[in-house]
Amino acid sequence: MxxxxxxxxxxxxxxxxxxxxxxxxxxxxxxxxFGDFMDHNGNEYRTASGNPGPQYWQNEADYRIEATINEKENTLTGKETLTYTNNSPEPLDFIWMYVEQNRFEKNSRGNLTTPIGGNRYNGDVDGGYTITNLKAKVKKGVSSRHIITDTRMQVFFDEPIPANGGKGTVSMDFTYKIPVKGMDRMGRLDTENGTIYAMAQWYPRAAVFDDINGWNIEPYLGAGEFYLDYGDYDYYITAPYNHIVVGSGELQNPKEVLSTTMQDRMQKASKSNDRVYIVKPEEVNDNSIRAKKEGTLTWHFKMFNTRDVAFASSKAFIWDAAKINLPSGKAAMAQSVYPIESDGNDAWGRSTEYTKHSIENYSNMWLEYPYPTAVNVAAEINGMEYPGVSFCHWKSKGADLWGVTDHEFGHNWFPMIVGSNERRYPWMDEGFNTFINYYSSNQFNNGEYPDSLNETRNLVRRYLDPNMEGIDTYPDMANARNLAMTAYYKPATGLLLLREYILGHERFDNAFKSYIKAWAYKHPQPKDFFNHMNNVAGENLWWFWKGWFYGTGxxxxxxxxxxxxxxxxxxxxxxxxxxxxxxxxxxxxxxxxxxxxxxxxxxxxxxxxxxxxxxxxxxxxxxxxxxxxxxxxxxxxxxxxxxxxxxx
CATH class of the missing domain: 2.60.40 (Immunoglobulin-like)
Known part of the structure; x- marks a missing residue:
């Protein structure tokens, strides 16, 4: 048998x-x-190897802005001069600008497309820009002709801005009411000791004209974030004498706006790996340490080769700082400002520590941080990033504060340095950032706040959801319950699979670092990323890009x-x-x-x-x-x- x-x-x-x-x-x-699913051939602007081509171009937007906060009226009034450099191969009869405070009008497209039940991107409806004295000039002729359409403004010139380096200027005065609820991205918060103004999308900004779409003129609706050109910023913020103002870039006039006590403390902080108070909790209402005792102060900041700037202002701020150590031997400064309600070692008392680690980690692992400061601001905002400045929720504590701080400062790499189009491709900033957050969290303080991105099977039920949408879904079109998956977790998991399973650390890191370096301060498209990873890693990954990043397979x-x-x-x-x-x-x-x-x-x-x-x-x-x-x-x-x- x-x-x-x-x-x-x-x-x-x-x-x-x-x-x-x-x-x-x-x-x-x-x-x-396994076949190709998109055109990935190269041209003179973008090569098949995923690099900027020999004739790659992008335009430049430089700003000089003066703005004043009126604390009684809760308004911002300013004037700006934009110097626009047209590096494209064609002359431009007009430029488009974003006027995104118009999102806070009752009949804005964003408000009219918000579901009745609301979503994260609710905002006030009694705001919007008043723009006056607009002048557009190329050489001699001055034009005031412009058309405002919702959150976009078309500005016409009497003569075209010449191609290949021609310049035009646009100047204007503007004012608006600062919203309380600024779509979870900016706004104001009343605290025990004063109002916190978290200011972003606070001035009219030039839209991007590129070799892919021409003018990128998608309206500001809500989920879609920003796409901006790089330039130099010279800006002045006038606020009440007892306010602390922090902003993107480097403070140019510390001797005018900081008392000698605050200057000494700032100098000490610049050399300290532990936080140093610039304004202590018990000094929030102590005018004796202010530079002035009445009137206003004007804070002057500069930032170079950046796509945007943001700032915050309040008399309620505790302020502390510490040194950031960069791989090259250079140093930057981590700073935190927050109200007395947010103080404590289980809360914002550790914000500067968190900020310092995040910047140091990403600098060592991917590319050195290019900015002089990294400022974390406590506000009525769940988490939002701008170059060198993050707004995080004032009630966050412990793991929550770590997570949001690390995530928002990670955005300095995607999309602040690598300037992708967030309004069309949120996965190229949110997904990439969520991926690098995983390693930063697991390295912080011996894994004090571990990240679970590698537990990929926890999200299997979402992949099987018949209502699931693809990563390639535009953010403003995505179902609200899907956005976290399509923009954050699924693309981040894709990069995790590449590094930990498909390519391995060495091949992935070579390719990813090369991509960051190649496209720093430039505008990559999805196929640039795909081509670059394929070429540097030495692997035809089109089967993966197609299967994971497009569709719901x-x-x-x-x-x-x-x-x-x-x-x-x-x-x-x-x-x-x-x-x-x-x-x-x-x-x-x-x-x-x-x-x-x-x-x-x-x-x-x-x-x-x-x-x-x-x-x-x-x-x-x-x-x-x-x-x-x-x-x-x-x-x-x-x-x-x-x-x-x-x-x-």
Whole structure:
């Protein structure tokens, strides 16, 4: 009976292997999974290797702004001069500008497209710009002609701005009521000791004219953030004498706005790895340490090669700072401002520590931080980033404050340094940033606040949701419950898969760092990123870009069987999902030794079944796919095989 059973088993196994081998060879329907899905050819502006081309260009927007906060009326009044450099190959008869305070009008497109139940991007509806004295000039002729359409303004010139370096200027006066609720991005907060003004999108800004879309004129609706050109900023903020003003860039006149006591403390902080108070909690209402005792003070800031600036102003601020150590040996300064209600070592008392670590970590791991300061501002904002300035919620504590601080300062790399189009492709800033946050969190203070991005299977149910949308969904069109997945977690998981599972650390890091360096202070498109990663990593990843970043396909790699064949084993694998993946298998033998087998993604190029021939003189006890559980495989039940066939 035993001999008959063995012969029958071998006969059945032979038929099984023979059939599956034929199926493996004949099932050739997977070419579409591996083929190109977008034009990734190069041109003179953007190369096929994913670099800026020899004739790459982008325009420049330089600003000089003077603005005044009226604390009684809660208004901002200012005047600005924009110097616009047209580096494009065509003359420009007009430019488009963003006037995003108009989002806070009752009939704004953003307000009219907000669901009745509201969302995160609710805002006041009694604001909006009043713009006067507009003058647009190229050489001699001066034009005042402009058209305001919702959150955009078209400014016409009497003569075109010449191509290839021509310049034009636009000057204007503006004023508006500062909203309380500024769509969770800016606004004001009343505290025990005064109002905190968190000021962003606070001046009319030039839109981007690029080689992909021409003018990028999508309205400011809510979820879609910003796309801006780089330039130099020279700006002045006039506020009541007892206010502290912090902003993007470097303070130019500390001797005029800081008392000698505050200057001394600032100097000490610039050399200290531990926080130093500039304004102590007990000094918030102590006018004796202010530079003036009445009237107003004008704070002067400059920032170079940046796409934007933001600032905050309040008499309620506690202010502390510490030194940021950069890899080159240079130093920057981490600063925090927050009200007395936010103080405490379990809360904003650690904000500067968090800020310092974030900047140092990202500088060491990816690219050195280019700005002189990094300022964290406590406000009625859940989390929003601008160059060198972050607004985080004033009630955040512990892990929550760490998480939002680390995330918002991570945005200095994406999209502040690598200037992607957030309004169209939020995954290129939110997703990339969520990815780098994972490593920063796990390195902070020996893992005090660990990040769970690597626990990819926690989100499997979302991938299976029939209402799930693709990463490529425009943010303002995405279902509100999907935005966190499409913009943050799914693209971040994609990069995690590349680094931890597909490419490995060295190849991924080489490619990702190269991408950051190549596109620093420039405007990459999705295909620039894809091309760059393919070329530097030396891997055709179009199957991955197509499967993971476009559409809603899922991953399901299966172990269908393990059969004893002629003294060895055949492991029968199948791809039951929509996205192919390389295979990593951990094989456990009866003597409790293990072996790891790695199979390339190309096993799926000819079909959805693959037979792996395992040569061994041991008995297989168990086979497990993806032993580190990095891949968000949607079907856990077919990821392992408990052996029932034993060698004789």
């Amino acid at each position: 035993k001999h008959y059973t063995k012969v029958l088993t071998l006969f059945i196994v032979g038929l099984l292997v023979s059939f599956q081998s034929v199926a493996q060879e004949a099932n050739k329907d997977n070419q579409a999974l 899922t991953i399901d790699i299966s172990i269908d069987n393990v059969v004893n064949y002629q003294g060895n084993y055949i492991i029968v694998l199948s791809n039951k999902g929509d996205i192919p993946m390389p295979v990593v298998m951990k094989i456990l033998y009866n003597d409790n030794t293990t072996e790891t087998v790695k199979l390339p993604v190309e096993i799926w190029q000819r079909g959805n079944v693959w037979n792996y021939y395992l040569e061994t003189d041991k008995t297989v006890k168990n086979v497990e796919l993806d032993p580190e559980k990095i891949v968000p495989d949607v079907n856990f039940s077919n990821d392992s095989w408990p052996s029932q066939l034993y060698k004789n």
